[in-house]
Amino acid sequence: MSLSPSPSCTSTWAHSSLKSNAATTPPLYDRPVVAGGTGNRGVVASASYEARANGVTSAMPVRHARHPCRGLVVVPAHHAKCRQAPEEVFSILRSLTPFVEGISMDEAFLDVSGLRLHHEDPGQMGVEIRSRRRVEAEPSGFVGVARNKFLAKLVSKASKPDGLREVAAGTEVEFLQALPATRLWGVGAATSAALERLGIATAGAPASTPVATLRRHLGATMGTMLHDLAWGKDERAVDPDGAVKSISVEQTSEQDLADRSLVEAELLRHCERLSGRMRRAGKLGKVPAVKVRLADFETVHRRLTLADPTNTGRDVFRAGMALLADIDLDRCAVRLVGEGMSDLCDSAAPRQPTTHHEWEDMAIAVDRVHRRFGDQAVVPARIVATSESITERGVS
Structure with missing residues (x-):
């Protein structure tokens, strides 16, 4: 059922985001800290404000980040915690109002007009959001309160670091x-x-x-x-039905990949991870996309539309290979490979019967093995063969 705010009330929006801080333990507070890869090819996934003040940005190679920021502390990114924290915060937000529109894993718009019966002052709504988050979830963050989405997001940014701000109507x-x-x-x-x-x-x-x-x-x-x-005008409404629009997997290689077969094997590895994530989320997708970042940091994107939605590694990899064929890999070695899927739909929704049901059955069987014995229990032979070849040649 689709929910919408009452047209008789003047809407008030809040924009909420998690604090972008890699430090989660007191000894690291107030120090320049980044979370990311700790190897030679690692990149910054998140940076504390102390690090950002010294010129460190997300997606910057860690070795480059150390130059402008002396004393930089690099900690591994804890992916499980990164997934858990937003889930906890979104649960808190939805307990306050059903009108929550997630725009990323750590940001959301809220229509809090219906809370006026509990809070006459819109700013007090923001206070409750922040206080609930501090008590029930570890990450702190920012809350901006205004009369539309555009303003609320700007106000939220203006409240950093770790603050709350309201822009009253008329100002x-x-x-x-x-x-x-x-x-x-x-x-x-x-x-x-x-x-x-x-x-x-x-x-x-x-x-x-x-x-x-x-x-x-x-x-x-x-x-x-x-x-x-x-003039502060923005007529867009909060869309509480907003769902995940895409799923993607990418990773920077420890060494540049100069051989096409290595790039294809890396793509296959990501396609297996991507398809597994899609099945766990109960999603199918119709628009696969490939991302390739070359050693000179040029980034190339390709995408296509499938006739039927899928979430099997076989179909995702075939689409990825077709897209990869359109990218010139002879000019430069490859630094990063990624694949994503958009135009998602629920896998349980009615759809045309597929002629490749045996591949879907096999994917489900492999998922069961992975849940019991781990993700490395069953992998495509091409990935194993490529890994052994790399080891023999001393590339890794």
């Missing part, structure tokens, strides 16, 4: 005037340059610029959108 333009124009949604390098030519430097400045001028210089759609956003 939106004043709040936006203090932010750079690049904080407006959709403003990239090209649009930012166009705004600079118009003398627009703040997020609130487009509100005092004739919309016709914005449309003429930025295009009809972008000009109108930025004018509305600068």
Whole structure:
């Protein structure tokens, strides 16, 4: 059943996100810390504010992060904890209101209009959200309260680190005037340059610029959108039915992969992991996508649409191989390989009978073996053969 807020009330939105801090033990508080790969090819998955203040960013190679940030502490990423923490927080949020729209594993929009019977002041709603999270879940975070999604997200960012902020109705333009124009949604390098030519430097400045001028210089759609956003207007509703839109797996290799057969084996490994995650989530997908990052850090994406949704490693790998064939791997060695699947649907939903049901049955049987004996109990022979070949050649 689809839920929607009552049209008779003025909606109030909250944006909530987890604190991006790799440190979870007191001895590491207030120190520059990153969570990520600890090997030579490791990348930063998350960085504390102390590390970010020294120029460290997510996805930065760890060895590069050590240069601008002396005394950097690198800890392994605990994937199980990373999955558990958002689940706990989302459970708390849904206990407060059914109108929760997850936009990532650690961010959500809430329509808290219905809580006015309990909290006359919208800011008090944010206080309750943060207090419940502190008591019932370990991660701290940020809460921004405003009258729409666009403002709530900006306010949440403005509350960092580890804070709460509200922008009251009627003060939106004043709040936006203090932010750079690049904080407006959709403003990239090209649009930012166009705004600079118009003398627009703040997020609130487009509100005092004739919309016709914005449309003429930025295009009809972008000009109108930025004018509305600068006035604090955003008509989008919280979608409580928002579900996971994609699932993906990727990993940076310990050494660059210069042989296509090694790249294909790595792709197969990821396809097996991806298909297993999809089956555990009860999902099928129709749009596979491959991501390849070359040694010179150029990143290439390819995707296609399947005739029928799937979650078997065989089908996912076949699609991945077709996409990989369209990427020039001879120019440069490969640093990272990944595969994802989008356009997801529930595997229990009615669908056309498949002619490859034996592969689905085999995947289910393999899942049972993995649950009992571990993920390495049964793997494709090609992965085993490639691993042995690499060891013999002394590549790893």
